[in-house]
Amino acid sequence: MTEKRVRPAKRNGPATRTEMTDRQFSLISKALAAPRRYEILAEISRRQCATPCTCLSETQPISPATLSHHMKELENAGLVRIERQGKFANLTLQRDVLRAYLDRLASL
Amino acid sequence: MTEKRVRPAKRNGPATRTEMTDRQFSLISKALAAPRRYEILAEISRRQCATPCTCLSETQPISPATLSHHMKELENAGLVRIERQGKFANLTLQRDVLRAYLDRLASL
DNA sequence: TTGACATTTCGATGATTGTCAAACTGAGGA
DNA sequence: TCCTCAGTTTGACAATCATCGAAATGTCAA
Numbered sequence: 001m002t003e004k005r006v007r008p009a010k011r012n013g014p015a016t017r018t019e020m021t022d023r024q025f026s027l028i029s030k031a032l033a034a035p036r037r038y039e040i041l042a043e044i045s046r047r048q049c050a051t052p053c054t055c056l057s058e059t060q061p062i063s064p065a066t067l068s069h070h071m072k073e074l075e076n077a078g079l080v081r082i083e084r085q086g087k088f089a090n091l092t093l094q095r096d097v098l099r100a101y102l103d104r105l106a107s108l
Numbered sequence: 109m110t111e112k113r114v115r116p117a118k119r120n121g122p123a124t125r126t127e128m129t130d131r132q133f134s135l136i137s138k139a140l141a142a143p144r145r146y147e148i149l150a151e152i153s154r155r156q157c158a159t160p161c162t163c164l165s166e167t168q169p170i171s172p173a174t175l176s177h178h179m180k181e182l183e184n185a186g187l188v189r190i191e192r193q194g195k196f197a198n199l200t201l202q203r204d205v206l207r208a209y210l211d212r213l214a215s216l
Numbered sequence: 217t218t219g220a221c222a223t224t225t226c227g228a229t230g231a232t233t234g235t236c237a238a239a240c241t242g243a244g245g246a
Numbered sequence: 247t248c249c250t251c252a253g254t255t256t257g258a259c260a261a262t263c264a265t266c267g268a269a270a271t272g273t274c275a276a
């Protein structure tokens with residue numbers, strides 16, 4: 001699980017083209033294939049700042065174990081970043097990565 | 109399997125907004141989750157006209173049975189249209205549907 | 217009609233996956 | 247220290263899925 005993944009662009013100018021490996025493309029496709037994970041993404045995207053895990057727990061009718069699993073999948077695909085602070089975990093949508101994914105699909 | 113699905117826009121003007129149900133969104137997500145199906149889509153999108161099934165058969169290292177299965181999944185998701193003429197089947201990418209899918213993902 | 221060919225359907229199989237309960241870890245308050 | 251709370255890990259189970267071989271269907275030409 002130690003592979004290159006698309007990370008948020010780092011001051012490369014305004015119109016950065018984020019590259020994406022076939023591997024990550026596939027990971028994202030699979031991550032989006034579970035409706036529950038899309039819901040989680042939707043919830044996260046609704047907020048300005050990072051979304052606390054607990055919020056998701058209130059919205060999604062799933063066990064903590066399952067939520068944790070989905071969070072890991074989304075992080076692994078590069079779609080979210082998880083900041084851990086003490087007991088808490090906060091999720092941020094990685095819009096760069098999502099955009100790179102969409103760009104690739106759009107070029108079909 | 110008798111549900112409303114996004115169909116190619118029919119003379120609604122140049123900037124038609126294609127609607128999409130949650131159900132179809134989910135079907136498309138799942139259809140795209142299999143790398144093999146993405147490859148099939150990529151192959152189809154490379155051609156101007158409809159792609160004969162036989163062409164895919166040459167490109168994709170899978171049995172006819174499996175190819176047929178994937179074709180059905182893509183058709184069911186609305187991503188391709190299959191024209192059957194006698195013995196043959198020709199596939200066309202439904203760009204309207206793909207665009208509608210991308211639009212929805214982009215609005216996250 | 218007979219045979220060759222394109223595609224589909226059926227049945228089975230191995231792999232992946234979404235889910236949970238239970239046990240675990242780690243942080244912070246009393 | 248002890249307890250509670252947030253989140254993770256583990257192990258299990260049922261469901262879904264990609265794949266195949268074999269048999270079936272349907273088309274066309276000889």
